[in-house]
Each structure stands twice: as structure tokens, then as C-alpha cells.
Amino acid sequence: MTDIATAQRLAEAVAAALYQRDHAARGMGITVLEIRPGFARMAMTVRPDMLNAHDICHGGYTFALADTTFAYACNNRNHVTVAAGCDIVYPAAAHLGDGLTAVAEEKLLRGRSGIYDITVTRQTGEVVALMRGQSRRIEGKVIPEL
Amino acid sequence: MTDIATAQRLAEAVAAALYQRDHAARGMGITVLEIRPGFARMAMTVRPDMLNAHDICHGGYTFALADTTFAYACNNRNHVTVAAGCDIVYPAAAHLGDGLTAVAEEKLLRGRSGIYDITVTRQTGEVVALMRGQSRRIEGKVIPEL
């Protein structure tokens, strides 16, 4: 198998293992759409229990979708990796029933530190959140090596 | 009644109204501990459905507690106010059963824009998240004027 095919197979296996253990992501109805090394695309639908007092999607849930997608992108080379910090802006609000999609892309990986850009859009294509995440690799593997 | 007492009574009434409408905060078991003008202190216990694949509290839930506390601080003068952006760092992980407390303090308020600092600690006093939020006041009141 080529290196690229191996990396892809590993990325998918890691994502599957993460998802199986990820009570939080499954509880929010987050689903995995696409995995590539250093990349993830995931989806979530805004439910009634995700609305805040202004009757829009609570920033915490939008953040959670972005943060989860970030985690699946930065862990999928099978090195346990955590978020060191994130910043997020909300150009538009998400509403009940909106189908949100988040894409996480590796912007930079240097030693144990990485920078990822995460974009969350509604079904209309409108951007509802832009996150930039700093990752830090710690000890350990997510799954036993293939 | 003094101005200070009026502002305090308004802040508490706004927080109570927000909480009643806030499906997301109540769904996460977030409770209001203390409200003052421009200030809020709130709590949340880490539940099994809040754990991620690394078996620690999902960053989205820690963020959601911080973000909720920020919202109750920046809205409680009764001007509808939204988060324009946030950045968060996670100095330590939160675990199952941890009792988290978030404190949101107004650092600066200038025209329609504000800056709030939010600190989330575990029951041990250890800091698990530091957030800085930028708020932006929009049109409207949270509740009818007292």
C-alpha cells in the first residue's frame, strides 16, 4: 500500500475509534462526513435544546461542533493531541433546524504544535463561525498502530 | 431606591428572565450563583455525556459554561448583547464529576463594545479555562424596563 493510502486508512480508523468513545459528540448528534490526514468535515443539526435565551444556537454548541472537528483533524495521524487554545468569531447566528457543517484544515504543523482553521457554515453556505485552534501533541497513540 | 440597588435589581431580573428561556444552559445543568451588574458567577457539573474520546470534559462544554456566564454578565444591564468573538485557553483538563465554577467580569465597556474576562475553575481551585470575550450590544431590551 502506498504511504498515502496507509495514512488515509489510519486517519479513518482513528476517527472511527474517537467517535465510538466520544459521548459528547454523539450526544450532540454530530456526524463524521469526511476524514483525511490533518483534515475533518463534520455535521450537526441545531436542536431545540441547543437554543439560548436569544432563541439562537448557543455559542457553546457552535463552538463544540467546531472544536470536535478540530479534534478529529489534529488527532487523526494517531498522536494524542489536545487543544491548547482556540479563538472563535461568529459572523452570523445559527437557528433551530439549521444544518451546520464544519471543516477543519491543518494550516501548520511544527514539532508538537499545530494550527488549524475551522469554518462552520449553515446549509445556505453562510459562515456562522470561524475558529482558529492551536494544538499540542502529548504522549500516546489514539489506537494501536495498524 | 439608590441607583446601585436599582441596577442590582435589574441585573437579577434580567438573569432570571434569560435563564427561564435558556434551554441550552438548563439542559447542561448550569446554575446561576451570583449576579451583579456586568458580572456573573455560574456552575456546572461534568456529566458522563460531556466526556470526549480522551475521557475528559469536551472543550465545547467547558466553553459553553464560560460563554453562558459571559452572556449573563454582558446582558444584565438589559441591553441585548451578543458575543462578537472569544478566545479560550485550557490550562488543565476537567474530569467526570468535577464541579466547575465560572466567573465573568467586565474588563472594559466602551460604546457598544465590551471586553469580559471569564475564569473557569474546578472544585480544587485549579483553573481549567481562561476565556476573553468581546461583546457587541445590538438593538433591544432583554426584559421590559422595571
Add this chain to the structure above:
Amino acid sequence: MTDIATAQRLAEAVAAALYQRDHAARGMGITVLEIRPGFARMAMTVRPDMLNAHDICHGGYTFALADTTFAYACNNRNHVTVAAGCDIVYPAAAHLGDGLTAVAEEKLLRGRSGIYDITVTRQTGEVVALMRGQSRRIEGKVIPEL
């Protein structure tokens, strides 16, 4: 002239006008390499007076190059626009004599607010800074309309 050609001519005229008035940028030896609507590419060489006590380029000067490039990108549609906030990370240090290039790209423009990504690289291609800037359009034109 097409709309695209007009926008390009305007962007270049605005950048030229900004540069002529920009004591700070010229004092740091910053030069303009490329201007397109919502985009700028600029350069700076690290001088001895830009070194800090660790004998590397002072973060303030790296930031200043990134911030200047951001300004030329977000103002070049001829609406006066200021930075509301920025975050920057430094994946690597810049050293004496390094030729730095900054590229600012518009990530999002919505109403009066925008998000720009700025990347600063050394002559080797290594990334020395990643900035994300939030812009806010205020009243006024940079130059009289063409």
C-alpha cells in the same frame, strides 16, 4: 473599463496613497509587493534595531509587518477600516537580515466587519507568524473616488 479593472485600479491607488502617508511603514522599510481588492503582499527586512534581548526579531516588528499588510488589504476598497482586534502566533523566530514577506487575504466580509488571515514567511518559506485580524469599517474614504 470592467468592474474588475476599476476595483484593481482603485485598490492600487488607495495603497499608494496609504503608503505615502504611512510614516511608520516607511520607517520600518516595509515595501508593497502586490495589491488586489481585499488582498496585499508586503515585505520587510529584519534590521539590527529590530532585534530584542534574545537577539531575534522583536515580536512587535513581526506584528507590525503583518498588521500593515492587513491594513492595506482591508482599506483598499477605499472605505476607511480599522483593526478591531488581532491574534498572532509565532511558529518560528525571525533573525537579523531575514527577508520577511506577509500576505493578507480576506477570509470574510459581512456588513462593516471583516476577517483577514495574514501569513508571514522568511526567505526560506518557513512561517514565522500567523495572524488573524478583525476589521471594522468606519466612516470616510481613504482617497477621493476615482
Add this chain to the structure above:
Amino acid sequence: MTDIATAQRLAEAVAAALYQRDHAARGMGITVLEIRPGFARMAMTVRPDMLNAHDICHGGYTFALADTTFAYACNNRNHVTVAAGCDIVYPAAAHLGDGLTAVAEEKLLRGRSGIYDITVTRQTGEVVALMRGQSRRIEGKVIPEL
């Protein structure tokens, strides 16, 4: 000598050594007003060569004052420490001749990582910048141990 007096003497000696080597800070006319362990207060006057095309203090120079003050706070326990990332907001503009003061305070120190809050004010007391910096301790001492 007490531990406190020793830490204070060390912090002052480190700051003096940093300043002597710091071409960038001295070139900008930055001065040291107060040093304590994990704390620094520094000043800078806005000069004509610091003005940008909008005729206000270039964000890079305001940033540089904040960043320098941050560096003197996070290095003064004599462990070489670098900025891993910063975010800054500008609540107000600084103008020609303004006397700016920056205060950097340690918010959190955990292992090799720290969080510092830096506030820059004008002579009127108005806040012109709020920065939050993430520090990372690397190998080495700033000066030989006292």
C-alpha cells in the same frame, strides 16, 4: 535576605540585562517603570515616525509596547521565555505625543506555560489596548544566577 527580596532583586537584575541588550525597545524609546516577579510596567511616547496612514499610532507600535512589557514580566524569574501567541484589541486610538503606559500581570503559570494580561493606557487613563499573551519557557537563563 528573604525569598521575596531575592526574587525581587533577581527580577530587577534580569530586567536591567534585558534592557541593555534590547535594541528594539530602546529604539522605540520604551522605558522601564516598575519590575516585580511576574510583573512589569513600562512606558512609551508616540512619536511622529510611529503614525500610520490614518494619522494615529500604528498598531504595531502599540503592540510592541505591550509585547515588550509582557516579555519583561514573563522572563524576570530568569527562565528564558518566549511568546507563543498573543491576542490584542484596540478599544481606542493613540495619537501623536500620547504618553502610553503598559502593565503586564501574570494571570496563570503552570509548568512551562503562562498567561499574562497586558493593559495599555494613555495619559488620560483611557485604555488603548488589551493584550493577552501566552508564554512558553524554553531552555536557558537570562543572566547567570545571582
